[in-house]
Amino acid sequence: MSHQRYPSMDPVKEPHSVSLKVLRYSIIESPCHDKKMLSRPSLVTQHTLAAPSELQPAAADAAADHLVPASLAYRSTAGTNPDPFLLTPILNLPPSFGSAYVGETFSCTLCANQDIPPEPPATTQQSARAPAQKKSIREVKIEAEMKTPGSATVQKLLLGPSGGGSAPATQETGAAEGTGGIDLDAGQTLQKIVNFDLTEEGNHVLAVTVSYYEATETSGRTRTFRKLYQFVCKGSLIVRTKVGPLPYNNNAMTTEKGPDEQQQQQQKQQKRRWIMEAQLENCSEDTMQLERVVLNLETGLRYRDANWIVSESARPVLHPGEVEQVCFVVEEDGKGTPVVEDSDGRVVFGVLGIGWRTEMGNRGFLATGKLGARNTR
């Protein structure tokens, strides 16, 4: 993600009293969890080293570990380090901007800092000049907008949790925080968090505007600056679907039937059934584990999952470039509600939703367009 300072919107030529700093987390959101989520920091790795033989104590306790303490990721007397394993529980903040993927939530933290340089030590030369007036910085505000590839206008973003707040970002707090500014003393920071659901591939631009009131003992003025951050959003998952008709379900009956049941059987025989297959290809650069694959069907239809939950197998893991095939049986629910058909007589099923997780629990979610089957009647 590259950034640039916006050409001066501020007529004052002096350096700004507030600086803006940004750290991005790559993050993901899923509709089943309404809360928006930041991506996670990463587990730190370690390569433990045995102490050189000659420095090891005598053979009496040869079975004990003698590791070079500096080869451990961190110090602990609590035994929390799973040495000699590679992964450790200590967390590193994201080092830099990673890739952003469709289905994830773009997220970053924005920090507006009271950054007036400290007074240089007074020299005779400087004391001859007019002494710099003490400035106070009030009503610091951060606003952010996103420009997506598909839309001509920008979208205003809600900014998450307040500096001292402990509640996760909700729309209300975001909006409330957006209106008022806060005063910053020297070295203080106003920290905000941006969340934005990525739905399009291509170039995105995040525009951040910082405004504040700079007051001296005798006067004051409102100042503003703006920075632009550009990043590219890539596709994460390719979904290919295929729908085929299944024969009517008429051999699943037991022998002894009352008239009512026979009638039900008649109804059942009227039910149309289809098999829907989908291939999910991981086209991102990260390993993902599929969490759930669900159909969100139109009225008059129901489905049976025929995937890992049914077979009680482990959730599929997709390395970059790998494909997982999933399968559903879709049928009319027999409650008499007509199924939705489009003008070509095509039965509209609904959408396929795929939820996945990546490193440290990052979530992703995609929904397909409307899927359907040709009329087989």
Add this chain to the structure above:
Amino acid sequence: MFGWLAARPRSSTKGPLDADEAPLKSPVVAQVSRALSPQVRGSRTSSPFARSPARSATPAPLGTRDFSHLLRPEIFHQLSPLSIPPPFRNPAKQPTPETPISELLAQGQFRAAAIASVQALTSSPVSATIAAAHPPVDPADHARVFSLLYIRLACLCLIDSVPLAAQEAKALEDLNQVYYLDPVTGAHLMPWELRLLAIRLQTLGFGDPRRAIMSYYDMAREAHLQIAKSAKAHDHSELELWKRRLAELGVKVGGALVEMEDLAGAAAHMATLRDQGLDGKLATAKALLWLHLGDVDAACRCVRDGKGGDVGEKVVLALVDMANGEFDDGLKKWTGLKAELDERGIQDEMVGVNLAVCLLYLGRMQEGRQILEDLVDDGQSSRTLLFNLSTMYELCTDRAKALKARLADRVSNLEPTSHGWEKTNADFKL
């Protein structure tokens, strides 16, 4: 499978990594014959090891085998002091060139130890006093050659110069060649730890990740045979040593698979391991792997019902909260754990660092920064701590460079210990 099952139903499927209390019928594969004729690698002849490779300090008769090809000066790289922040370069804080290597290691002066070991290896001391401190090695003294090489490569890793170490480890060439084996006993002449390290470095140097896994399996086969042998001889300390080595190899294979990005393979492999000789750390290791993969439910299952120990379970559950984006709950858990450990007088840098990271995700970076600075004041200085604190400095001012330089100065004033003293510019994001 590295497991230790009391009864194994199908021992015929036992692989080279399996361990069992009952020795195999003809348990020993002679390394010599194996290396001499690779096509009979799997054959089982009896040629017992006289000593374990790690204990070959007094070598078996080796004639005048010459290792001078490992001592050529062109193998070793110059280490530039420019990657070190200025406060650490202060001559008053640097050790004198005469300091013995063992003392350098004890003080965490790994760059100096890496340089001193090369001076001894290449017989290139710059002065007589240094020559006295690091006497040139005899090319026939394989024990000292390998010991110095291990110190050199390990220290390069510790000062964040793994790429250089990977280049230098290439000079060892095939680790299984006959030249490295005792002609009488067939035991490997290199210390166990050098072989482990050389495998990882050669894997990086030759860019072939599968190499590590194959080599670990080879070593596991050896450990397995040694276990059988020491069980037969009722040598308990040997038995424990080799059991621990086998268990460690199992964990290392898991780590190598993670590094190959084969996370599903790593998870499948780790599931076959039993917590033997690892002090109950395996449950935490498995949970971390699932977290790395993103499966929080599986991570929870690994530490449930006391499997991960009390503290281990709390750590994993706090990480799970963060993985689920529930930073409030995570914060409560980290705060509670920190208070609990503080009360018991137990220090754990990780709990403090993770608490600070959690605060940043809640928009409370200033508090997080304070916690990290307190850890530095307490004498902690892990890479992760310094990296995260430097990241926070970058976020909270345009003049982060001055703050980072001041941090470097503070860290350089910490007492040198075996935890390592000198840091690199990258540690401070300078």
